[in-house]
Amino acid sequence: ILNVEQSPQSLHVQEGDSTNFTCSFPSSNFYALHWYRWETAKSPEALFVMTLNGDEKKKGRISATLNTKEGYSYLYIKGSQPEDSATYLCASHNAGGTSYGKLTFGQGTILTVHP
Amino acid sequence: DTGVSQDPRHKITKRGQNVTFRCDPISEHNRLYWYRQTLGQGPEFLTYFQNEAQLEKSRLLSDRFSAERPKGSFSTLEIQRTEQGDSAMYLCASSWTAAGVNEQFFGPGTRLTVL
Numbered sequence: 001i002l003n004v005e006q007s008p009q010s011l012h013v014q015e016g017d018s019t020n021f022t023c024s025f026p027s028s029n030f031y032a033l034h035w036y037r038w039e040t041a042k043s044p045e046a047l048f049v050m051t052l053n054g055d056e057k058k059k060g061r062i063s064a065t066l067n068t069k070e071g072y073s074y075l076y077i078k079g080s081q082p083e084d085s086a087t088y089l090c091a092s093h094n095a096g097g098t099s100y101g102k103l104t105f106g107q108g109t110i111l112t113v114h115p
Numbered sequence: 116d117t118g119v120s121q122d123p124r125h126k127i128t129k130r131g132q133n134v135t136f137r138c139d140p141i142s143e144h145n146r147l148y149w150y151r152q153t154l155g156q157g158p159e160f161l162t163y164f165q166n167e168a169q170l171e172k173s174r175l176l177s178d179r180f181s182a183e184r185p186k187g188s189f190s191t192l193e194i195q196r197t198e199q200g201d202s203a204m205y206l207c208a209s210s211w212t213a214a215g216v217n218e219q220f221f222g223p224g225t226r227l228t229v230l
Contacts, residue, residue, distance in 0.1 A: 004157070032216040043118065044158075044206070044221040051216055089157055093217060101210065101217035102148065102171065105157030 004092050006106035013080050014114050020076045021109040023090035027071035031095040034103060035064055035075055039086045080113040117141060119222035121207050127228045128197055135193045136225045140209030147190050148219060149182060151175065152204040164190060165212070197229045
C-alpha cells in the first residue's frame with residue numbers, strides 16, 4: 001500500500017507572504033511525482049511532473065523540488081496572491097506490477113491567501 | 116474547449132437509486148482513469164481503461180459499481196443501489212500512452228450526494 005502524505009493540511013497566509021508545502025511518498029519503485037492545483041468548482045490543474053532526483057521546476061512564482069532517495073518534494077510559492085488560494089495536491093506514480101500509471105494522491109494542502 | 120468534460124456536474128439522489136456519470140476525455144488520449152474523492156481526503160483510484168479495455172480495478176470498486184468505455188472514447192461510471200457512503204466527488208482523467216510520464220488531465224468532477 002502506498003502512502004502519500006502532505007503537510008500542512010491547511011495554511012492561511014497574508015498576501016505577499018512566501019510559503020511552502022511538503023509531500024512525502026514511497027521511494028521504492030518511484031517513477032514520477034505530480035503536483036496539481038485545484039480551485040473550487042474547477043478541474044485540477046497540473047503544475048509539475050517531476051522524475052529525476054534533484055529535479056527543480058519553476059512556473060512563475062511557484063517552484064518545486066524533488067528528492068527521490070528520501071521520498072519527499074517541496075512546493076514553494078513566492079509572494080502569495082489571493083488567486084493562489086486553492087488545494088494543492090501531490091500524487092506519486094510508482095512503477096511495477098499492474099500499475100498502469102495510476103496516481104496515489106496525498107490528502108492535499110488547502111491554501112488561503114488573505115488580501 | 117478541448118479539455119476533459121464530465122456530466123453531470125452535480126447529482127443528488129435518494130439512497131437505493133441508480134446513477135450514471137459520463138466522462139469525455141481529450142480526443143486523442145487513449146488512457147482514461149476514474150478517481151473518487153471524499154471529504155478531507157485526496158482522490159483515490161477507482162479504475163483504468165486503455166482504449167476500450169478495462170485493465171485495472173481498485174478494491175474500492177464494489178459490485179455495485181461498473182464502468183465502461185465503448186469504442187475507446189467516452190466512459191460511463193454507474194453506481195447501482197446507491198448508499199450514503201457513495202457521496203463523493205467523482206473525477207475522470209485522461210492521458211496519452213506516449214507522453215512518457217503519463218501526465219493526466221482531469222475533468223471538473225461530478226459531485227454526488229446520496230440522501
